[in-house]
Amino acid sequence: MKIKIFTEGGKDIGLGHISRCSSLYNEAASRGISVDLIVYGDIVDVDFLNGINIINENWLDKEYLYNNITSDDYAIVDSYEATKEIYDIISKKTKKVLYIDDIGRTVYPEGIIVNPSLDASHIDYSKSQNGILLSGPEYVILRKQFRSLKKENISKEVKRVLIMMGGTDIRGLTPLIIDNICRNMLDIEFDIVTGSEEMEKINSQISKPKNITFHNNLDATQMMELMISCDLAITAAGQTIYELLATQTPFIPIKVIENQENNIKSLFEYNPEQIVLRYDDLDFLSNLNKALEIYSDIEYRKSYNQRYKDLVDGYGSKRIVDYLLKDKNKEYKINLRKIKSEDIKEVFDLSNQDYVRRYSINKDKIEWADHIKWFNSVLEDKSTVFYVVTDKNESFLGQIRYKIAQNSATVSISLSEKLKGKGLSKEILSKSIKKIFEEEQSVKDIIAFVSENNIASKKIFEGLNFKRVKDEDSMMKLILKKEDFYVN
Template sequence: MKVLIFTEGGNQLGLGHISRCSSLYDELASRGIEVEFIINGLPHEIDINNYKNVKIFNWLSADFLYQHIKKTDYCIVDSYLAGEDFYQVISAKARKCLFIDDFARIKYPKGIIANPSLSTENVKYPIRDENCYLLGSQYIIIRNPFINVKRATVNTKVKEVLITLGGSDLRNITPAILNQLCSSYPELIFHVVIGKANNNLRGINKNKLQNIYVYHNVNAAEMRNIMLKSDLAITAAGQTIYELLATQTPFIPIKVAENQSNNIAGLKELSLVETVLEHDDVLLTVKVEREFEKLMDVAIRNQLVCKYKKIVDGLGTNRIINFLCRSN
């Protein structure tokens, strides 16, 4: 059995697709299944050191797909760029397909469709015999180091804060948030995590504040450790929110892309957020600080931690791969 994973990532696309596909890759590899990871992106924007069989290549070519996919292959596709025609080619060529989707982006051909998110009720999928659906929080994908993690304690006082606004921080809002918070809270330590695709390093470093620590291209275990030592986090409302839930790290989510709307809706449905913060709000930094001040209250953080424990069980990746590996 061989599985091909097709996805994309980089400065303009973010790294969320790569993150969740890496979890699927690791689960397959741990079962002794041959996996090939094919990523559409630029090499200098993507860290591929953690994968044995990975290729950086623009796979959006019908000729490439026809030549590369064998009839015995299983395929996983997680893409916002691929049109329906490419999915048709992959579905026709492969033995079995799994399509990761967030908002019913296209009409999918024969295959499994997984929407691993908190809120899927408002996403309308067509009922078709050739499709089956894996929807909702039980299929949430997190990377291996975040499974079965428990926060040791909730500190009475906030001492350390994580800021992680996507691997690329496409909206370049990290510097503004740092300027707002680091000077207001000089006694706190701010851990800023940026990815290889982040072009805003100069804007971050120019703050020249003593209470900022910048981390580059951290792996999953390193990210987990930073989360666990942080009392709260400010994050983009993408894939990272699930790992923050898994580590029971109270967080302030910021919607930086339209495809994060369902994530925000899910957080609101679970009463995990009250105010929706958007990247293009002229009062964003003021509103972030307002939410930040709320989370300084240990009682509020304790309430959130208790809620988080019930949301992500860490078995989503396992469930998805089990379903994929079932015989036709």
């Protein structure tokens, strides 16, 4: 078995696709899988590609594909250049293919589509043949050095600012920012990440202020450490924004190319107040100064980080390779059964997980003594229907509880992190709804309360025809009528 990753990149194209493909390469290679990274472009002297088997070939040529891929190969394609014909050849000749797409650029043949951005709801993939789409924060592709990071503290003042306009800085913004921002803020240290050629070009054009340090060809660990050490970043709105989210570094994104618009839309889904600049705005420098002034407020930066807290955990590459290589239905055969007294500890542990408490009405940790009383009362409550989610081995994977009052049942659901990224949450919820409607004939509608900030859960409920009716206690109230469920 071999995985072949097809992409393009270089001086005139950029390194965004190369960066995320290298992450997928390293994830697969770490499992002992043979991997080729086949690149159309001019890739030379890029430190983060050290140790990667790069094949510089024009894979966009049909003859190359006919001669170099087989039915035993798995393929990953990350391209803005490939035609529909090229995708068809790869799909037909390989065992399984996965397409990386964050702009909805074409209709794809059979395979898996991955949108590695925060949100893909504004992109229509419905015309692609098989409809398999992996999207959301759990599929953001990052290098392994960016996994499960936490910033120790937020500085009272902004003392260090990171500037990243891409290796080639196609809009020439870096010298503009140096001359008009850095020179006027000598009490702030500026770290500028750029390519070697771009750094030489800037140094030949302008004199460098003493408060600037240039960095180029950083490896993943160096980049991660630099981001964590800075209080704020000014960045092009490309792949780098996801590394900044993972390191919990507040940032001011600048749209420098049209294909970054979807990244910006995704940010607004989670933070409607996100400040975004555009390189061609006539007031660009004035707006950047205003943004820096806003971000200088520590309370603003704390609030900013809270909106994105734990959003990107860095395990997207792992989940994507898992999905490419495995059949999720074989890995998890989901079952629902009624609660038993011996489930008390698993329910307690799950209920006290930080990610469960964060989106609950009561955010405080639960005491064991209180949990025992509550659990026993629920077991005896005839108006409560309590299901446990298990796999084929009867391992505990979550809980779904329905509180029945007259003709309505209010649902509460929490699932194990083992299921994160598996795309099974909607299936599990749907299965439980079907079960409650069949077992409790008096129930005519299901009520759910979802945190406004829990975008993923909101989309799952809405995908099952739940309708938002009003808000209560800072939670959205959604209702699913029985007749609406059966039109899904």
